[in-house]
Amino acid sequence: MWTPLPMLRVELLALDRDFGVLTERLGRLGVLHLLPVAQLGDWADNLDWPEAAALAADYDSLVRRLDGVLAGLGLPRPEQGADVPVTPADVLGRASARLAEIEPSVERLLQRERLLDDEQAQLDLIAAQLELLRPLGISLADLGRLTFLYMAAGLVPQKNLARLAESLQPIPHALVPVRAVDGRVLLFAFARRDDADVLEHALRGAFVEKIAVPATFTGTPEEALTEVAAQRRQLAGRRAALGAERAALRTHYGAELQRLWREVALNRQAVVAWRQAGRTERTRLLAGWVPRDQWPALARDVSDATAGRAVLEEVAPRPPGARGEEGAANGQAIPPPPTALRNPPPFRAFESLVRTFGVPDYWALDPTPLAAVLFVLMFGAMFGDLGQGAVLALAGFLIASGRLGYGQRDFGVILGGCGLSAMVFGLLYGSVFADEHLLPALWLRPIEHIQFFIQLAIGFGALAVSLGLILGILTAWRRRDLSAFSFGPNGLAGLWLYWGLIALLALALSGSLNVPLAFLLVGVPLLLIYLHAPLSRALGWGEHRALEATYYVEAGVESFDLVIRLISNTVSFLRIAAFALSHAGLGITVVTLATMLQGVPGVSPLVLILGNALIVLLEGLIVGIQALRLQYYEFFTKFLAGRGVPYQPFTLAARRRERG
């Protein structure tokens, strides 16, 4: 629970002829998190496998074509998980050949559909233009047969109308605006035939979009629209015929295409995995990480799949600070193992909270259980109310069980936990649905013990920060990073400094402080932190580059910043008290309002209900954000870098197996 799943690094050498079967078995087993062979070290530099990349590219192209054909026939992409052997080259050849036979029929269908769409668009455009002219009961043919006048119709931007009129002043003309359409004006412009050019130029300058109705349409716009409607019906008929043709193709090829797709998708996944592998003339090399408890099953499956012809090696990872193969002291280190968190069901939902900050790296401690407890504790303390907490708990239960919303199980569990915590604190505070007069307080009411509550909040903060520093020390120890363990701001020196500051404050308040004691409590750890790098170099702990003069200036600023940060991190927990008090204050406001309106029938209960709803929604959200902020910034930053790689094993199944 407190550490990620232990991993082993695996290097697997198999014969070329066994690699397909082996890939399939590994994919079905779904426990191996692949590691690119190139990252194993310099010795693996010449083992790249360019054919795998080419094969992957061919598969990408094939999948695109298949997707196109499926989409063209209106068929859905099937779920993956076909039970087919992994034979990428064979499947690629077979699927490509078959697709080449099917594609032309589908392409012809789509081509005819596109032509239909173009005709439809053309008709729509004509119809739109005729709609503009509909109010005019004039014959389009007559308009086209004017003897002495030249006419143009179009849409002109409203702003350009005045300037257009001015530009035509030198010639006899008439501009007839008909109606406004989307910031433009439908305009009929008339001039003498001899002045047609002048009119056209002016219209061009005014950005008039001409309306051009094809000469095939005669009669009034109304009559022309009737013709258009008839043509549209014809198009609809042709479209229906194409639809029937598509259905026939779907019936004929549908099942086969979907089967093909599943085969191709599965083999493509295998080929993508092969891109991580290396090769020699006759063998293939695969590397990765496997959970230690899965190693026997993996070894068994590999031996079984290859009839004992494969060579399998396992290496336990070493902490980055340790000397040896994995150690950073050796220069280029192999990437650290991936992280698989392993928490029991009550805490598992809170892994999402941790992952949102960042995936813990393999050597870090898993803070999930602590994060779960702290988060719900803080939430409950800030939102203590029996009734409102029950609402949250109920909502959480409904969401977690899928009765409300979908696929938000983790969120439901967290919400439910917060709700239960709020209920407990509601009992302690004696508050139910914002009313503090219905229940006795089993502990205290925050609003009546403000100072004490503030002190408690700061005390809790000191505890949380101390816990974070302790986790930081333990993490440094796991990583064998003696430098950070001893002299780091989140190491022993940092914890000494923090507790020293607390002790210093206590002594100062009690009047027992003296300089030597202050130096011991605060000065010594601060000095150790300040001289972190030179001390580590002197002791031969870790890699520290040669120190420049600027180091001492920077270290001084950082040490000062650390002191400020530790103090501010602690004081930040004051917000627990602040939000608990504001929650109580909001409750008092709601109840007071409801009491004042008791004389008005029906209003008082409404105020109570709406007020409580507002508190649950608004304050619930705010308190959740604050608890998260405290957790992330004041707590996690003491020990969690969040740069881990999540465990994502290679699988050929439709869904990855969840770790039980």
Added chain:
Amino acid sequence: MSVGVLRYSRPNAEIRGLVSRLLSRPEWEALAAFSGAGRAPGEALADALRLLERTAYASIATELLRAGPTINTAERAVEGTLVDAFWRISGLLPGPPGALIEEMARRLELDNLKVILRGVARRQPAAQIRPLLTPLGRLGRLPLEEPLRAENVPAVVEALSGTPYGRVLRHALPRFQREDSLFALEVALDLDYYRRLWSVGAALPGADRELALRLMGVQYDLLNVEWIIRFRLIYRLSPEEIFNYTLPYGYRLRDDDVRRAASADDLAALAAALPEPYRGLLAPVARAPDGLDRAGIVLHRHQVGVARRALTGYPFHIGVAIAYLWLKEAEVHDLKALFEGLRYGQPPEQIVAATWGVA
């Protein structure tokens, strides 16, 4: 008068301070002297920047020299100072006067939009277009990433559909698609922008309105003249079309003047069709072989002269801000002309001849 004093006393003082930091003529002459045949453009540019380190451009010059200057980065950097000037002046003037300054600054955004349209029309990738854009910083309100990544001009128009430019571009798009020329789009943008600017100026209260419209009227006259010259003598458009491409506002130029000028066949006839002072400005260059090039320069120099005169006399009005920004814009233009001159190894006289504010 008292309102003007209250409103403009502090801005006037600050603007006067900014005016004093504009480059002086000796500084210009010293800058131009760095050109010369036979010098590598980079070398000449670096020398010019070292001189600029002793002026109000010290910080950007130092930064450019540290990063290794190119003509492009130098031009963007000086454009940035113009953006800063707009920002600073608009911050000094609350209410409608500040709104006018902000609207004046929109022209830089408009220029960026034209650069994007041209780049996309030439199928240039976003990485090639982006360095050509004026860095608008806090003044930039147009989301440019989507238009920059558009595959074609209609996609740019689509990307701008929610912006003040969307509708005008949409209305001009059919012409672009018919003619495959950005002309329609750019003219539509210009006309729409300057109409909007005029309406913002017309919304100023009291004496500011009169003064702003008088100054803007001069600017619009010069724009109209410049456009008529270009559309008539270079593009050979018809008078009716040109008329629609001019602004219906101005100071001295009337619609009849526009019509007559738009019907001219050469620069001399065009100049003769204009009222004074524009006739007098263009007449000396009308018959020169490079008359068309020099026509634009003389018009802009006239605008600079108007700006300098606006800085004399009673100081507590919007005209001081407008005038300073015109002078600043002229200076930025001239610095860019200098950088281009250094690129091509032009002699100092040729560089100065292309400037607006130096001569």
